[in-house]
Amino acid sequence: MAQDQSGSSPSGETALENGDAGASLPLRRSGRARKRPSTHSEDADYENGPPATSPASADTRRNPKRRAAPDAFDVPDNLLEASLGPWKENEQAEWANWIELESDPAFFTAILGLLGVKGARIEEVLSVDEDTLATLPPPVHGLVFLYEYVAEESVGATETSRDVWFANQTTHNACATIALLNIIMNAEGLSLGEKLRKFKQESKDLAPPLRGHMINNSTWIRTAHNSFARRLDLLDAALCLQNEVDKKKKRAKSAAAKQKKKNPKREKAKADKSGGSSAYHFIAFVPVGQQVWQLDGLTSTPVCIGEYEKDQPWTSVMRPVLQERMMRYETERLSFSLLALCGDNLAHARQKLAANIRSLADLDARFTTNPDWQSKTNRATVIHSPTDPRLTAYQLDADDIRAPAAAALNLWTQLVTEQARILAEYDYEAKMGMSNSGGQEPTAAALLGRTRDYTAAVHEWVGKLAGHGVLRRLREKVQLGVAS
Structure with a gap:
């Protein structure tokens, strides 16, 4: 089950430590054993907590007012700064929790x-x-x-x-x-x-x-x-879970908890x-x-x-x-x-695309040491490798592309032209399919862009503007315009 908190971003079971903006976000949990629920109720969401990690450094800054927080968390003062830092290498893959997914x-x-x-x-x-x-x-x-x-x-x-x-x-x-x-x-x-x-x-x-x-x-x-x-989802995950723990503790101490046992x-x-x-x-x-x-x-x-x-x-x-x-x-x-x-109705287009890339990959492998080949082939915009990350947008992988025998440089030019036509056909069929179901499908480039997190860059840029007084001057201009 997922928790939606006033339209906030997804939540999960984690905590953010280390106040530096660019620091990684280690996970922390209480050392106390948690009882396994007897049935799979809503509480089953919390059955498995994140794995224990090394304790926080001694100089981690904490707010003394937060001492009443659950001991499953060790929350620094500057959570926002910590969450706006860039992803560290493998940090997303190593995060041991699950985000709340949009129904998209x-x-x-x-x-x-x-x-x-x-x-x-x-x-x-x-x-x-x-x-x-x-x-x-x-x-x-x-x-x-x-x-x-x-x-x-x-x-x-x-x-x-x-x-x-x-x-x-x-x-x-x-x-x-x-x-x-x-x-x-x-x-x-x-x-x-x-x-x-x-x-x-x-x-x-x-x-x-x-x-x-x-x-x-x-x-x-x-x-x-x-x-x-x-x-930023890590921040929301920590805060949402902390709120859930707080609510559960309050319910356990309240008189309503006794009545709840009856029904x-x-x-x-x-x-x-x-x-x-x-x-x-x-x-x-x-x-x-x-x-x-x-x-x-x-x-x-x-x-x-x-x-x-x-x-x-x-x-x-x-x-x-x-x-x-x-x-x-x-x-x-x-x-x-x-x-x-x-x-989907894209299987035929996908098969042709795989055959196209297969031939291009074979040509590239055969002539890659030829100087004329290197100078006359446009390699940047064309998918010609079984390991190209753009393949996932078309539900293809390296197993779908195996290089058979192919011919020469002229064939490369023909295949490049054919690939452009196939990609256009694929995008057209995809849009028509979503149109029939009343929805809209983003292009492969737009979907790939969704995986890019520019929050840290925007935050840094806005901070620079504020430091140079740009935001203050803009505010003064707006206020003058409203007054006049």
Whole structure:
């Protein structure tokens, strides 16, 4: 489950230390053992804390007024300065927590590619009526539902099935990736990368909590989940989690805690609605065999929604369940969104692009020592290497590009022209696909730009302007204009 705090950035379980603006952000936790919850409730988000790290240096500045903060945190005075510093080498990959994900189909599609899923994309679903669902590119492997969390009764028959791959959520903010994996691991005919195939094989005989623990400890899965994180997210993660711990401690000491034991579900719902922040949670709906399942990482077992015939779409079984929930949420003014993990119409263009790059890579390998080759080929703007990072934007990797025998320099020129046409065709098909579903898809360059964090540079630039009095003079000019 994820916490949304007055529209703030994602939250996770971490703490920021070391007051220097450019310093790294080590993690810290209490040395006290935490009790394992008996069931996977909302508290399961906090089951696994971050690993212990070396203690803070003696000269770390602290505010004495913050001594009442939970001992799981060691928060410096200048949190903002610390969070606005640039990323250190491997810091994002080594961050042992999970950010809260936006319900954005472009982000989810990019994460699919980073996980190693090919030939699939995420589409936003604006309605669950039959006509809208029929416009989704087939096959529809599953649906990801984001809603404002409230305690509720089971919607179907809770049972255990060996045919269903299901993982519990064992760490805070991982519900989006848990929902994705609960679909991916059950999808038929979905192309998986080597890491995902190995992960599926190693986890197939594990219990759901152990699968969740395996996900939590898989650095490459966590790095894909956090691929759009910004360093400022670490600040929000620390503050949001600290607020959660403070609230839980206050509840434990209050008289309301005694009353809550009498009817925990009713009181929990009240607490969620009356708090200053709202909890949002991702769950999955997926077909397995001829049954439709609701897979919620916070429940102990899957929930069977119903069965469907071979000649009918599986979404026909799931549709009334979602329609009822959406109507109820609209009545109670709760927020929700729906995403679909489905096929795409870009497979043919992707195959041609892979063949194009394959030929260019072969030519480059054969003639790379030729001086004329080096001087006459435009290498900067053309994808001609299996290791080019731009491949991920087109769901390609080095395994898709293997260099066969090719010919000469003239072929290079022809292939460069052909690649430009293929890229234009790909972008056109992508935009048309999103247009049919009522959304907009950013270009590959725009999506790649989202992974660049310019916060530190902007902060430094604004600081320089302030130091030279530029901001003060601008303010005076504005005030004069208002006065006149």
